[in-house]
Amino acid sequence: GAVVSQHPSWVICKSGTSVKIECRSLDFQATTMFWYRQFPKQSLMLMATSNEGSKATYEQGVEKDKFLINHASLTLSTLTVTSAHPEDSSFYICSATLAVAGNYGYTFGSGTRLTVV
Amino acid sequence: AQSVTQLDSQVPVFEEAPVELRCNYSSSVSVYLFWYVQYPNQGLQLLLKYLSGSTLVKGINGFEAEFNKSQTSFHLRKPSVHISDTAEYFCAVSEGGNEKLTFGTGTRLTIIP
Numbered sequence: 640g641a642v643v644s645q646h647p648s649w650v651i652c653k654s655g656t657s658v659k660i661e662c663r664s665l666d667f668q669a670t671t672m673f674w675y676r677q678f679p680k681q682s683l684m685l686m687a688t689s690n691e692g693s694k695a696t697y698e699q700g701v702e703k704d705k706f707l708i709n710h711a712s713l714t715l716s717t718l719t720v721t722s723a724h725p726e727d728s729s730f731y732i733c734s735a736t737l738a739v740a741g742n743y744g745y746t747f748g749s750g751t752r753l754t755v756v
Numbered sequence: 757a758q759s760v761t762q763l764d765s766q767v768p769v770f771e772e773a774p775v776e777l778r779c780n781y782s783s784s785v786s787v788y789l790f791w792y793v794q795y796p797n798q799g800l801q802l803l804l805k806y807l808s809g810s811t812l813v814k815g816i817n818g819f820e821a822e823f824n825k826s827q828t829s830f831h832l833r834k835p836s837v838h839i840s841d842t843a844e845y846f847c848a849v850s851e852g853g854n855e856k857l858t859f860g861t862g863t864r865l866t867i868i869p
Binding site: 645673681682683685688730732734743744745747748749750752 | 788790792797798799800801802805807846850852856857858859860861862
């Protein structure tokens with residue numbers, strides 16, 4: 640089945656540094672990827688929609704200069720948290736859509752736990 | 757705009773008892789509906805989905821859900837739960853194509869031995 644590989648699974652960084660999270664679609668081409676953020680015991684909130692070869696579309700309230708999204712190829716999308724602060728600590732999850740032969744769905748990465756100290 | 761409501765934030769159930777997790781949605785167009793399960797510190801695993809056709813959808817791990825258009829609901833059911841079903845369950849809706857998924861707030865299912 641369709642697999643999205645997300646790395647790293649967890650990362651601890653110092654306040655003020657930048658962190659890059661990668662999501663790769665392993666056996667399919669993901670023209671669209673979504674990035675979500677999840678705070679403890681809460682639901683997933685969409686941060687941005689990433690389309691291959693074009694600029695990401697950010698949801699209202701998400702700082703595009705802080706959360707840089709790049710989708711340079713059909714199999715790789717990255718999220719960079721720039722100048723991270725403790726309030727950016729969260730669980731980040733990517734997702735890709737897949738439409739094959741009338742079937743349709745979303746495949747999720749395993750998530751990245753970011754802790755900023 | 758689409759939205760999803762999961763009225764029950766927590767559902768405790770005795771082992772081997774049946775369970776129903778409720779989900780209601782709103783949308784101005786036809787939708788695709790999904791149920792996902794999330795174990796601690798993990799991503800989301802698809803339980804089942806409704807795209808079209810039969811309104812009763814069977815998924816993995818013995819779960820099923822029924823799409824009710826008139827009541828705009830997509831409740832998740834399992835006739836007999838196990839300890840391993842303890843997890844967070846999310847209902848989600850999309851308007852198809854490459855549209856985003858909108859999630860409910862989740863229901864924490866706790867199985868009591």
